[in-house]
Amino acid sequence: MKLKVKDMDIATGGTLIAIINKKDAERLDLHHEDRIAVSYKNKKTTVVIDIGESKKAVIPGHIGLFEEVLSRLKVKNNNIVNIDFEDKPASIGYIRKKLDGIKLTKDEIEQIIRDLINNNLSAIETTYFISAVYTKGFDMEETTNLTKAMVEFGDKLNLDRKIVLDKHSSGGVPGNRTTMIIVPIIAAAGFAIPKTSSRAISSPSGTADTMEVLAPVSLPVHRMKEVVNKTNACIVWGGAMNLAAADDKMIKIRHPLSLDPRGMLLASIMAKKTAVNSTHVLIDLPIGKSTKFKSRGDAKRLGKDFKRLGKKLGMKVNVILTDGSQPIGNGIGPALEARDVLYVLTNDIKAPLDLKDKALMMAAKMLKMAGVFNAYDKAKEILESGKAYSKMKEIIKEQGGNPDVKPDDIEIGKYVHEFRSEKEGMIRSIDNKTIAKITRIAGAPTDKGAGVFLHKHAGEIVNVGDIILTIYSESPQKMKYAKRILKESDGVEIR
């Protein structure tokens, strides 16, 4: 069949879609999300059908194409393209199978991930996959296969080391930037730690966002490898590796219902560890009202799964449950967090002790996993002697940053709002989610200098007029909204 191209003048950024009029759909026996092959001269591509009900979308005899399809076929408005029926991808059958509660094979899981990465699955189809894994679950074998599929269709580091250390925090705790202290300690101790970190998803700053204050983090795999070969370590954004493709697509679909299917969560994290050849991994699961774990029981169960999955992947995994009841460190937001990290590494008097203690404890556990004796003393010595700081400067330099930056040189947002206590009493709690929200609205993570500085923490006494926290922003408009969020919230409880 022939149809005339209508240039929709938009890019969809995902699945390749074509819009046809309802009349043509009926005529051609095509339904919503059916596949057709669109060809023009010697080019051909498969697209998913979206049916326009009104003429305002696409008139009969026409086919609405988006940027990606137009450029792939090299067609323009009013060109005549040929269309042909195409079967749905095999994945659709496998997704349906999982919805029916039937275990998927290695090949089937691989095909789903392949189709997902190649944009062959629509949002609705991907939603069915998420639902299937959420409601019917993936057993350990399926989770292992999902992890391996994600690794297979992504980049790999191929590091030639016998021991590769790694860590992961399940998140939800603002300011939890232990990675940037642990990595230089481990590297200074002589072990490889090619760390990939995430950017902020729902948090105000991810480790990648904070590290970016000090050095570029969007390194391609070959550059990442160079940095690790020279310094034993790196702190880069995992998203720059192609690995995240399948994961990103799934996270986007999981968001509207905030679904965390166990198998996907495990696979998503462990695929990244596998891709960088990690042999020993420490998993930090913070427990608290605003984190992913309201109770130790939930965290323990997930911890066990991490260990089992690690075993299947040939990795040694240890799990720690930590206190996630309030933010860690004083600064929240990329620049403020980077400053805290440098205070700790330089043994500055302004260093937040909670951040230092947690990082030391974790670094020690990791060194112990790698066979180091007196690991805690060793980690402490490396940090307090300045060896960790020297290592961090090396890493910053190799990643392309300025190794000589001083914590107090880091620029913080110039619009400032001090929030003072209106009563006397003890701070009972500081809510992670509220602090995160204020920081984001103030501009983080895009505006590096935006954030919140906590002068007080839970358990401390405040008097009337004491500053509890300071909001920093780079824009008066954003500051206005951040202040509004602060005013409307009850994120700091004083009694």
Added chain:
Amino acid sequence: MKLKVKDMDIATGGTLIAIINKKDAERLDLHHEDRIAVSYKNKKTTVVIDIGESKKAVIPGHIGLFEEVLSRLKVKNNNIVNIDFEDKPASIGYIRKKLDGIKLTKDEIEQIIRDLINNNLSAIETTYFISAVYTKGFDMEETTNLTKAMVEFGDKLNLDRKIVLDKHSSGGVPGNRTTMIIVPIIAAAGFAIPKTSSRAISSPSGTADTMEVLAPVSLPVHRMKEVVNKTNACIVWGGAMNLAAADDKMIKIRHPLSLDPRGMLLASIMAKKTAVNSTHVLIDLPIGKSTKFKSRGDAKRLGKDFKRLGKKLGMKVNVILTDGSQPIGNGIGPALEARDVLYVLTNDIKAPLDLKDKALMMAAKMLKMAGVFNAYDKAKEILESGKAYSKMKEIIKEQGGNPDVKPDDIEIGKYVHEFRSEKEGMIRSIDNKTIAKITRIAGAPTDKGAGVFLHKHAGEIVNVGDIILTIYSESPQKMKYAKRILKESDGVEIR
């Protein structure tokens, strides 16, 4: 926040969507499918966020709006609109609850249907709802509440009759147009039967499409009521009643994976019966390779659920399992089927006996449910005496058609292709799906005259050169494709 309108120049026809640039989304802490309120002067509406990754969609500082939103807010390209955060609809929480396997209350189900009808749920969110009902199931109470919610948010007939008869066939059998024979028999016997039928979904012609050959079927509720008050009956398209709104949206999302969650299937059918005040309903479940039921067991289980749901809704339901192994009647496609129906009603020698027998059997069962003695003889007498035909003429007239149309006056497609047997033997099977596909590709149901006429049925002997079937089409192009489908298929098995 203020954003500048970009007119996307498309209508989406469903959920209200706005596209914003990734940078703005990050800045405003907005994620895919979050809600915002968009206001302009004194108008305001809630939209779902779609995030454009590239500038080709929408540049930062702009908001891409579709036809529905533009007209609702009365805004134009480059107008400045105000945007504000909105919470997700409460339904999202209920959908998540069902995904977690928790039973939904009456209020929760009502809210989901209300949001669905009001376009407050996105395709992804609706997909999660379908998945939840599919994987976790709806028990009889939930199914009853879903049915009632669908009735509540749709039109109702409010007929003042003590007994209202109705029927339903689960489909998958081309040519199964018993309704158009049963309805006039029942009505001539003095009972009310306000029949709403569907148009073709995946079949080549629905009863509504076939009836439309004889009379208009898109009657609003008040006209439908008039027709029933005058003639005891009607045969109209259910989709003209607003009832189908929620159902249509769900069917669209169910299509990509061809999911038929039990609770939705039951509710969808029984809501329509409730809306027209049916008291006695006969359900026909055809069993066969290409129907919804491969086995009697499956059909029996569903039949039981129909009866239980009927009881909850105060309706008497009987169920019959019938032979759905091959098409019924000779003609497939709107005009050809209408002709078959008139042949039966006028006791013409060309009447297909399988269609007549099935319709008589069903009409008798329905009359018996209503308390008629010797129901089969009664039904037969009504049909063969011509009383059913007179009643059909009344119905056609009241619906606005020409009551005097003769079967041989009905126009059939002028492009004709005869398919002859290349061998001698017995026809083992005629595949429903193949015949349906050929009929659709030939132009049905849009082209009323398109279709397939079966000269032979399963079990009949054919010789070399005998015509097995004839394809009719209104367009040479469509005939070409239909012939191709016939050639590529093995829909008629001769051995």
